[in-house]
Amino acid sequence: MKKALLLSLSALFVLFSSCGSKKELLALQEKQKETQDLLNSATVKLNSCLEEKAAATAKASELEKRVADLRDNVQTYQTLTKTSATNVEKTLESMREKDLKITRLQDALTKKDSMTLALVTSFKREVGINDPDIEVNVEKGVVFISISDKMLFRSGSYNVTTRAKEVLAKVAKVVNAKPDFECMVEGHTDSRSYQSGVLLDNWDLSVKRATSVVRVLEELEVNPGRLIAAGRSSYVPLVDNDTAENRATNRRTRIVVLPKLDQFYELVEKEMKNLEAGGN
Template sequence: MKKVLLLSLSAMLLLSSCVTKKQFTDLEAKQKETQDLLNSATVKLNSCLEERAAATAKATVLESQVNDLRKNNDNLQILSAKGASSIEKTLESIKEKELKITRLQDAMTKKDSMTLALVTSLKREVGINDPDIEVNVEKGVVFISIADKLLFQSGSYNVTSKAKEVLAKVAKVINSKPDFEAMIEGHTDSQSYQKGVLLDNWDLSVKRSTSIIRVLQDLGVNPGQLIAAGRSSYVPLVDNNTAENRAKNRRTRVVVLPKIDQFYDMIEKEMKNLEAAGK
């Protein structure tokens, strides 16, 4: 009875330190919402650029007409006060729209620049010649994929001493990007797993995530930038039909992304400005 009670308490302490599946799903939904917003912003931006080009061409013609009329005193009276006012308002409207477009472009360029700088830093620090470590970008999100054999012994969630050397490089990059968050995703193969208080691959994947997070925290990473997550065996790279394929699926992904709330608010604000200007 005492052993059962101890195991139950251990499981509660272990699982309480990890994010729930609902919290993780909410994070993924927030990321997708932001990506959809980015796509919408890009479409809106392209439309605004086309409108600006047409309006600028129109304004150029109007300005040329105004200059010609002003040079010719005999024809100056043709330009009515109403017409001049309309031209001035058109030019002012173009300038305002250009300012809003510039702000939206700056927001998206800033995000792209941060992503490019992050990839460059990661490839320089982590290295790109190791086949067991990959640095890639998917849908604007940067991630590092580390093979299971570099991090853990088979069936274990204790980080190896060799892994700490790799994680020290990852920690250096994360520490240099305080405006980014790092989500540590544990992935397993499809082989059933149960050991001690761990019930299945869900438990193992999340426990491996929190083990890596503790190492990163010991290496000086701000815990406020870290998110623990486990994907179990449900996002495989390849079929789990051979030992070699299962080894590929056992991995940890460090997903590095701008703080979603800050970036979402920035883009949403500029989208609203553009919509208001178009009314």
């Protein structure tokens, strides 16, 4: 009886002990599950943080590179700015020098024009000719005395008329009063064909008339070293050669009075030397 009771009590103890271990096991399993869930969550967060760190590191590297590039660009810009400033200053200095040279040359041209204007005023006053067939003017800074063909020559002739010699005597007087000027005589014809004796065409006629005037001026004691004879034929007309009146206008002799070129160039050269001396 006692033995049976002991066996029953032992069975009950084992039964109760078994039930307690199962509860603890279930509790532990539940705890493990919670811990695993926490671990999984932490792992996910860790991976996310690692990805964010990698992205931040890459962005930081990119920013550092951009900062380095900007520094290089700033240095390059500063260098270019200094170089550009130097080049601009040199350019401005060169422009100032050119402007000064231009001003000097303009002054030289103004002096030349003043001499020419003074000359034409003198011609108009001293020649004292009031005739529509004689014109005194200034073209491109040069004095021109244009004398109609009918006043100098008979038709088809290159012999100077007596009346023309009177006019040329006044011209010679004024030219002789201006020893620093040259005198060029230009013969001009109309466009009609011309041939007579040894004269083959309008070229011959225009040159022959120019030399005839030159010879008269030489007879009037104008220094022949200052005289130039030139023929222009019919190739520099004043008007179209379509009427008798226009052809008469184109048949003319021009006496061109101008400063000697070497004197003008000497004037310019002198101004340039003054400029260079002032620059140094």
